[in-house]
Amino acid sequence: MLTGGLLRRSVDGASTFELYGKAVIREFPHFPFPFHRAIPHETGFEFFLLHRRRDVPDATVVREWAFPADGVATRDAGHGIIVENVSAYLDYDPRTHKATVAVQGLKQPFEEEVDLTAELLPK
Structure with a gap:
């Protein structure tokens, strides 16, 4: 399962820089009974720094970072x-x-x- 979206935006003249995030959730096989049981899973994250120029429909990926599930801190919330x-x-x-x-x-x-x-130089 994937989930994510825009996290932050910053504007400099005709340029907009945006940080997007995406959670990559891997759900493990399980028996869903009782129904209130948590679904066993692991989650990794990806982040993308995009550059958008005013009046240009497409964005350019400036940089991306990926953090696998084994690099993510977790805590046991009980149950x-x-x-x-x-x-x-x-x-x-x-x-x-x-x-x-x-x-x-x-x-x-x-x-x-x-x-x-x-990125700010004219193209």
């Missing part, structure tokens, strides 16, 4: 329910044309700076 609490943010500095993408909820902290100067 067999395993919870992942992953979030990500985009911080863009228009003075330096650099974006910082950080992801929380992983076993190892993640933060990366991306230089977007080349």
Whole structure:
């Protein structure tokens, strides 16, 4: 099962930078009785930094990151329910044309700076 969408957006003149996230959920075979039982699963995450130019319908993927399920921190919420609490943010500095993408909820902290100067050049 896949789920996700737009997480953050930042605008610089005619350019828009967007951070999208996607959860990739793998459900394991199980016997669904009793009905309130949690579905055994594991979840990995993918994040994409996109660049959109004003008046251009398509976006360009600037950078992407993938975090497999074994890199995601989980906690047992009781009754067999395993919870992942992953979030990500985009911080863009228009003075330096650099974006910082950080992801929380992983076993190892993640933060990366991306230089977007080349993306802002006229094409």
